[in-house]
Amino acid sequence: MLPNQVDSVRPDPLKRALLVFNPEAGDASAAPYQLSEILSLLQRASILPEVYMVEAGSRLPQVVTAAVRRGVRRVLVAGGDGTIESVAQSLVGSPATLGIIPKGTRNNLALSLGIPLNFAGAVEALRHGRRALIDVGRAACASQELWFVETSSIGLLPALYPAADDIQHGNLSRITELLSTLVTYQPATMRLTLDGSQQVETQAYLALVANAPYFGVNIQFSPLVSFLDAWLDVFVFSNLTKLELIGYAAAQITAGTADDSRILHYRVKRVDIETDTPMPVTADGTQMGEGALVAEVHPQRLRVMAGHDLPGEALA
Secondary structure, eight states: OOTTSEEEOOOOOOOOEEEEEOTTSSOGGGHHHHHHHHHHHHHHTTOOOEEEEOOTTOOHHHHHHHHHHTTOOEEEEEEOHHHHHHHHTTTTTSSOEEEEEEOSSSOHHHHHTTOOSSHHHHHHHHHHSEEEEEEEEEEEETTEEEEESSEEEEEHHHHHHHHHHHHHTTOGGGHHHHHHHHHHOOOEEEEEEETTTEEEEEEEEEEEEESSSEETTTEESOTTOOTTSSOEEEEEEETOOHHHHHHHHHHHHHHOSOOOTTEEEEEESEEEEEESSOOEEEETTEEEEESOEEEEEEEEEEEEEEOSSOTTGGGO
16 A cells, blocks of 8 residues: 555544535435435534535536635535545545435445445545545546546447436437447457557457446446556457447446456556557546557545445455
């Protein structure tokens, strides 16, 4: 473990905080009761935040940046992974600490940080958990650059993600679109440059660059993946058919680890991925267009509050 990367946190006096609350995350019908419960728990923990309600068209990065400039040093997010990752974009490299109160459908970041999935446990972690400096990735595609906490990917997964995400949130009208994409999608020749030297070329539907242990529907590729180790883990799904790829993903939801010789695995500081035909790229689910993907790790750039038992701590 790197010096001062993780430390115990004692109860601290009342400090300024911002609570970003997304009423549409998880069970939207319960949002008023959830907000009341969270504020009550925070008050008992001597945290009285200003509340920002996420709405359609909200400009979260600007809101968070302005709060940090005003001196806010704790930004709490009650929402799903998408809301948390949007807030994290503005906290990378800042003096503010990200606190997570999970209320989404997947809650991968809470799982990755050992944060309880109930409100009381999550607020307890804010007060008595562990403060960590975690790695983040930086993805570039075409003219866009974005930070990512979980994953950046190129290929079939980014092509399916918009429809799949809408379906998960209740828009069943996109099932036909998702199935059509799945049936017609073709693999590409991928050329990977690992840390500027090693070259790899293979046919694949998907390459995924992981920074955090969990992604997707709580899928854990490997217990070795950690955002405390200053590495990115690159997985290339080579020589798998689409049915095998889907079967593999379904199996990991229950098994939780990756163990398939057809999946190429590399640990890198930087990876450049080019394809012979344009493929879509995402960073933490945000669409970045089509083109080559460049992903690079930036160690210890995001301050977060984690649970008592931080997964991957022993690997750092």
